[in-house]
Amino acid sequence: MAGRIPLVLLACGSFNPITHQHMRLFELARDHMHQTGLYRVVGGIVSPVGDDYGKQGLVASKHRLAMARLALQSSDWVSVDDWESQQEDWTETVVTMRYHNDRIAAQYHSSKDPPTVSDVPQLKLLCGADFMDTFKVPDLWRDDHVEEVVGRFGLVCVSRGSLQPDRAIHESDLLSRHRQRIFLVREWVHNEISATEVRRALRRGQSVKYLLPDSVIDYIREHNLYTQDSEIKNKDVKLRPLTKQTIQD
Amino acid sequence: MSSQEKTKVVLLACGSFNPITNMHLRMFELARDHLEDTGRYRVVKGIISPVGDGYKKKGLIEACHRLEMARLATLNSDWITVDDWESQQLEWVETAKVVRWEHLEIMHHAEHISSENNNDEVDTVRCGKRRKLGQNTIICQSSSYINPKEDTPHLNLLCGADVLESFGVPNLWKPEDIEEIVGRYGVACITRYGSDPEKFINQSDVLYKHRKNIHMVREWVTNEISATHVRRALRRGQSVRYLLPDPVVRYIQEHSLYSAESEQKNADAVLAPLQRYTSTN
Numbered sequence A: 001m002a003g004r005i006p007l008v009l010l011a012c013g014s015f016n017p018i019t020h021q022h023m024r025l026f027e028l029a030r031d032h033m034h035q036t037g038l039y040r041v042v043g044g045i046v047s048p049v050g051d052d053y054g055k056q057g058l059v060a061s062k063h064r065l066a067m068a069r070l071a072l073q074s075s076d077w078v079s080v081d082d083w084e085s086q087q088e089d090w091t092e093t094v095v096t097m098r099y100h101n102d103r104i105a106a107q108y109h110s111s112k113d114p115p116t117v118s119d120v121p122q123l124k125l126l127c128g129a130d131f132m133d134t135f136k137v138p139d140l141w142r143d144d145h146v147e148e149v150v151g152r153f154g155l156v157c158v159s160r161g162s163l164q165p166d167r168a169i170h171e172s173d174l175l176s177r178h179r180q181r182i183f184l185v186r187e188w189v190h191n192e193i194s195a196t197e198v199r200r201a202l203r204r205g206q207s208v209k210y211l212l213p214d215s216v217i218d219y220i221r222e223h224n225l226y227t228q229d230s231e232i233k234n235k236d237v238k239l240r241p242l243t244k245q246t247i248q249d
Numbered sequence B: 001m002s003s004q005e006k007t008k009v010v011l012l013a014c015g016s017f018n019p020i021t022n023m024h025l026r027m028f029e030l031a032r033d034h035l036e037d038t039g040r041y042r043v044v045k046g047i048i049s050p051v052g053d054g055y056k057k058k059g060l061i062e063a064c065h066r067l068e069m070a071r072l073a074t075l076n077s078d079w080i081t082v083d084d085w086e087s088q089q090l091e092w093v094e095t096a097k098v099v100r101w102e103h104l105e106i107m108h109h110a111e112h113i114s115s116e117n118n119n120d121e122v123d124t125v126r127c128g129k130r131r132k133l134g135q136n137t138i139i140c141q142s143s144s145y146i147n148p149k150e151d152t153p154h155l156n157l158l159c160g161a162d163v164l165e166s167f168g169v170p171n172l173w174k175p176e177d178i179e180e181i182v183g184r185y186g187v188a189c190i191t192r193y194g195s196d197p198e199k200f201i202n203q204s205d206v207l208y209k210h211r212k213n214i215h216m217v218r219e220w221v222t223n224e225i226s227a228t229h230v231r232r233a234l235r236r237g238q239s240v241r242y243l244l245p246d247p248v249v250r251y252i253q254e255h256s257l258y259s260a261e262s263e264q265k266n267a268d269a270v271l272a273p274l275q276r277y278t279s280t281n
Helices: A022-036 A061-072 A093-111 A129-134 A142-153 A165-169 A174-179 A195-203 A216-221 A228-232 B022-036 B064-075 B095-118 B129-131 B161-166 B177-185 B197-203 B205-209 B226-234 B246-255 B270-281
Strands: A005-013 A039-048 A078-080 A124-127 A155-159 A182-186 B008-014 B041-050 B080-082 B154-160 B187-192 B214-219
Touching: A005 A022, A005 A093, A022 A039, A022 A124, A022 A155, A022 A182, A061 A078, A061 A216, A093 A124, A093 A142, A093 B008, A124 A129, A124 A142, A124 B154, A129 A155, A129 A165, A142 A155, A142 A174, A142 B080, A155 B095, A165 A174, A195 B177, B008 B022, B008 B095, B022 B041, B022 B154, B022 B187, B022 B214, B041 B095, B064 B080, B064 B246, B095 B154, B095 B205, B154 B161, B154 B177, B161 B187, B161 B197, B177 B187, B177 B205, B197 B205, B197 B214
Parallel strands: A005 A039, A005 A124, A039 A078, A124 A155, A155 A182, B008 B041, B008 B154, B041 B080, B154 B187, B187 B214
Antiparallel strands: none
């Protein structure tokens, strides 16, 4: 794969818990980016959101991190990063992206002498199609942040079921402007297993085997995660992005 | 209801398993949850019975590989096992015969256990011996059905709605086989969200007659990892990781299974049941 742009895929999210579906995103995205002939995927990062995000049913980040690590133990290219979850307050996606981008560049420069700008790995945000619709939610995203996430970095978006990311792009001037920076990956397998469904099944004592790795299922049982109680956590809390006022970047 | 009063159930899934996927395995879990949730059943065992090469389905790779992949996939399961009897037969075996065979195995096992408990002289005809008797012995004739002891597990065919609907395809099933499977045994059928399984049962007299033996397991969340899709992805060098258990993915890579070539296998052959039933008409 000589002459290709090295690429790292970053997935931000709750991972509450991580499932096979999340891990499929990476596999699908890697295949797709390789098939463009332009990229060589050199790494993947799972970055679970911090507890201050305030989403309903979000269990402690130490658990979500542990489960993600268990799930990705056998992966030779995707790893888990706890920087985002260790920050004091909820951290905007663009801030997380800047952190990883700078970290990757620094790592690269320290190992090369002299460094070639074109060989520094690029970073793109990996997400599902439902993520594209979040750009529309009032006050959830700052415009300048969306501009930077999509325009400076780029998105790799994996479609799922009947969700149409094309439409989300079409309905947004900002996204349409950066159409070239958005890679749409089609998931042909009709698979709607989500973390929400997994939590529901667990609450009802139903089996989730084959939806997540056995090691994660064992962890969930050992720590008795995902009960009626855990699901109502943050019920009356407002999602942090909606309340946070960032004065400076 | 105490554990003793619940009816024991064994779930049997027949199919190509070409290859086995997480979806096949999920079917067992969903069916078990559904049956046990009624409070009337206790699912004690799951059996995967891959079809023999004689089925002649297009793209069907050798049974030895399909068996091994199924075994690798069930290593981590404490209740689902693989049975190679069907795939070892030289010619294709009707599903009804496989069901009868498995039923006999279950009965033998139950009798063996109860004889042991009674300290009787046990007729230790081992499964292996019976296996070598071949496919056309009396065990495969429906008239040889012996009424099981009271606590012998009930055998249910586990399948997707597409199998139930295939009962309507001409020359694919013998009517008496359908009657036997749903009438004498039972079916646990996984239905897709959005489909209307009751309608299909209603439209078929034989299914309607035995509707009490047909358990419709609603799959509320779509999970359609088809083996066809998996084979297509493999042909194109795409990843199938997390669609099948890791050991199965590794096995496929090690043996370079599923290529454009393997997909052409049996391209000119006639599916065994169609061959058999049209020629005997």
